Amino acid sequence: MDLRFTPADEAFRAEVRAWLRDHLVGDYAALGGAGRPGREHEGLDVRMAWERELGAAGWIGLDWPRQHGGREATLLQQVIFHEEYAAAGAPGRVNHVGEQLLAPTVLAYGTDAQKRRFLPGILRGTELWCQGYSEPDAGSDLAAVRTQARLDGDVWRIDGQKVWTSLAEHADWTFAVVRSEPGSERHKGLSYLLVPMDQPGVEIRPIVQITGTSEFSEVFFSDAVTAAENIVGAPGDGWRVALGTLAFERGVATLGQQIGFARELEEIADSARASGAIDDPEIADRIATAFCELRVLRFNALRTLAGDPTAAAGAASVAKLLWAPWHQRLGELAIDVRGVETTLAASGDGYALDGDQALWLYTRSDTIYAGSNEIQRNIIAERMLGLPRG
Amino acid sequence: MDFAFTEDQQELRAVVRAFLARRARSEQVRAGWEPATWAQLIEQLELTGVALPEAVGGAGASFVEAGIALEEIGRALLPAPYLPTVVGATALAATPELQARVVAGDAIGLALDARDPLRAVASATARAAGDDGDSPPLLDGVAPQVLDGALARLFVVAARDAAGEPALYAVEAGARGVRVVARPTVDQTRGQAALHLSAAPAVRLSAPGEGAAALARLGETLWVAQALEAVGVGDRALSETVAYLKERVQFGRVLGSFQALRHRCADLAAELEGARATAHYAAWAVDGAPQELAVTAPLAKAVCAQAASRVAAEAIQLHGGIGFTWEHDAHLWFKRAKATEQLYGTPRALRRLAAERAGLLRAA
Incomplete structure (x- = not known):
């Protein structure tokens, strides 16, 4: 057990920091935290340019094999990259879904032709991806997917609906879990298709959230098509590939996320000190508690990322159960520190919320998305504790 | 960075746990202090000297190894003065003759x-x-x-x-x-x-001129030790509770198949995992990054003691009536966990201290 970063890691950190210092300037720096959760809808054109800038400098696909343009970075180096990225106040990434979910799936399950076709666009930041998993009747229960696909000559024809799709309007492609065997049930008969978004058979409708803004969409497929070869894995093997994609979420951005959390907490504490709210012992304890628990999130993430194998089973679910309610409590704290003035909207123009109000409302989604916390509890109960299913 | 315990450290944990499985069964714990057990802890396992220098007869390992013993001894609720002894020993650097006595078993x-x-x-x-x-x-x-x-x-x-x-x-x-x-x-x-x-x-x-720093260091080491021991207590309470829920049948089903209970256990497990990571980090920091202890030690005690208390309280509830009896060990975990909360600074006081030292709150 040695919890220091190695000299090689520190050198990598210095390289990342120096590059960000030199390149995160002008329009890019002006974005601030745009694109972070709750602000996914902001500054998209500049963020897409920034993604290409990152790609040109080799900061995308850090862990990919060299033959596909990666630098075979270690897990901790990826963590360091995200930490420095967040610390620099760089904007939210537009192609997290492509880089962190689709690319590892193609690398693991894709054909050589698929790797040649799809990886370069992600690596250069020129092709954006969105995820086509959830449906109106398949949220936590992904195996209830109903969107249909049938092979018609040299194309798949797709009909159905996906929902809760981030960045759907800007994505060039989606990876969709579809039912390719009529009459099949549950996790059998599913396929994992790569579908171009820019076609008449794909319609996108933004979902207005409780914040009044839209970061997610519904995606309707009406006789949408994709080439027959755009299937990852065999027909009917989509469940295995889809779960593989979810398993690639290794939490390399966790420490970066926590830097954002720390910034939010500091702003709340600053506000409480300025207003005198901090003299309320209850408020002071909630700030102190949030501070301590944020450190717990960090130690827990380090334990998982830096390889304590006893932390592996269910670790991602544990992390979610710790951070999502933490962030929700922070949103409540932001409101309670300021008090009654937060019942007024920032302006009468539309539904304009200030940062604290947006945080308070947006964080209600933290315990729902990426596997609701109830699903995470099921996973922990089964995989970590070995409790029988009901 | 490597958060994994070494093979030697894993072996130490296994050996201590196996020893305590024989020497700290429920009836032995209830019988209280047993000098023969303490003697074996010293002579066979050499636990009081694990983090002390080889020059005084210790093993020359780090506080991580002492932490493993603290966690396991907490897990077993062994009635022995191990915690104050390993913590106090860290204050004896200037007096090797006293360190040697600790190695030999003086509490x-x-x-x-x-x-x-x-x-x-x-x-x-x-x-x-x-x-x-x-x-x-x-x-x-x-x-x-x-x-x-x-x-x-x-x-x-x-x-x-x-x-x-x-x-x-x-x-x-x-x-x-x-x-x-x-x-x-x-x-x-x-x-x-x-x-x-x-x-x-x-x-x-x-x-x-160094007394305040020495006392601060002793207090921080004490908080880390309490955190580790509390994680052991919490781990015991949760694992025994989960085992019970896998066996106990009501309404024709094992209790552990009811989602209401599974989800409560999952919440406890998540809190305990966070506490465990915190305690292990803090144990490493005692020798590996002492400058971090001013903040990490008080928060580790606060977080871990509270996690143990919550798990132990839920252990009583999830055991049902049997958990309220003197005969069952659940009250032992519960009482130890609460005592750990109260002794040497409550979670609330230590959270405040940590946040003050981090500059987030003004000192009262």
Whole structure:
């Protein structure tokens, strides 16, 4: 057990920091935290340019094999990259879904032709991806997917609906879990298709959230098509590939996320000190508690990322159960520190919320998305504790 | 960065756990202090010297190894003065002869303020008339709650020196002017005693001008040790509860298949995993990054003690009626966990301290 970063890691950190210092300037720096959760809808054109800038400098696909343009970075180096990225106040990434979910799936399950076709666009930041998993009747229960696909000559024809799709309007492609065997049930008969978004058979409708803004969409497929070869894995093997994609979420951005959390907490504490709210012992304890628990999130993430194998089973679910309610409590704290003035909207123009109000409302989604916390509890109960299913 | 325990450390944990499975069964824990078990802990497992230098007979390992023992001993609720002894030993760097006695099994009592371990409980008097300058300093004071004080051969005392500055002293349990009065405890697996010092001869442990730092370091090490022990207690309570829920049948099903109970266990497991990561990090920091302890140690104690308390309280509920009986061990975990919360700074006080030291709150 040695919890220091190695000299090689520190050198990598210095390289990342120096590059960000030199390149995160002008329009890019002006974005601030745009694109972070709750602000996914902001500054998209500049963020897409920034993604290409990152790609040109080799900061995308850090862990990919060299033959596909990666630098075979270690897990901790990826963590360091995200930490420095967040610390620099760089904007939210537009192609997290492509880089962190689709690319590892193609690398693991894709054909050589698929790797040649799809990886370069992600690596250069020129092709954006969105995820086509959830449906109106398949949220936590992904195996209830109903969107249909049938092979018609040299194309798949797709009909159905996906929902809760981030960045759907800007994505060039989606990876969709579809039912390719009529009459099949549950996790059998599913396929994992790569579908171009820019076609008449794909319609996108933004979902207005409780914040009044839209970061997610519904995606309707009406006789949408994709080439027959755009299937990852065999027909009917989509469940295995889809779960593989979810398993690639290794939490390399966790420490970066926590830097954002720390910034939010500091702003709340600053506000409480300025207003005198901090003299309320209850408020002071909630700030102190949030501070301590944020450190717990960090130690827990380090334990998982830096390889304590006893932390592996269910670790991602544990992390979610710790951070999502933490962030929700922070949103409540932001409101309670300021008090009654937060019942007024920032302006009468539309539904304009200030940062604290947006945080308070947006964080209600933290315990729902990426596997609701109830699903995470099921996973922990089964995989970590070995409790029988009901 | 490597958060994994080494093979040697994993082996140490396995050996200690196996030893305690034989030597700290429920009836043995309830019978209280057993000198023969302590002797084996010293002679076979060499646990009191695990983090002490080889020059004094120790194993020369780090506080991580002591932490593994603390966690396992907490898990077993072994009635033995291990925690105050390994913590107190870290204050003996300047007195190798005292460290050697710890390696050989002399238990240490921590004469600290049980509410706030950073405050002095005694004061050193100016030398007696006719003193030729070689006589030891004499201590006066009372420490009303010393963990396992009746078993201590040596006390580490937080005091003010003759100049009024904080300092650490060692006092022999058998010295003149030392009176130890055992006190009954609610957590019967761990004793307490009142220590009365009346012109008791002492050995100064901290150099002049370094007493406050030495006392701070001792307090931080103590909080880390409490955190580790609490994680052991919580782990025991949760694992026994989960095992029970896999066996107990009601309504024709094992209880552990009811989602209401599964989800509660999952919440407890998540809280405990966070606490475990925190305690392990803090254990490493004692030797690996001591500059981080000012913040990490108090928060580790706060987080881990509270996690253990929650798990132990839920363990009673999830066991149902049997969990409320004297016969079942659930009350032992529950009482230990609460005692750990209360002793040496409550979670609320330590959270505040950590946040103040991090600059997030103003000092009260």
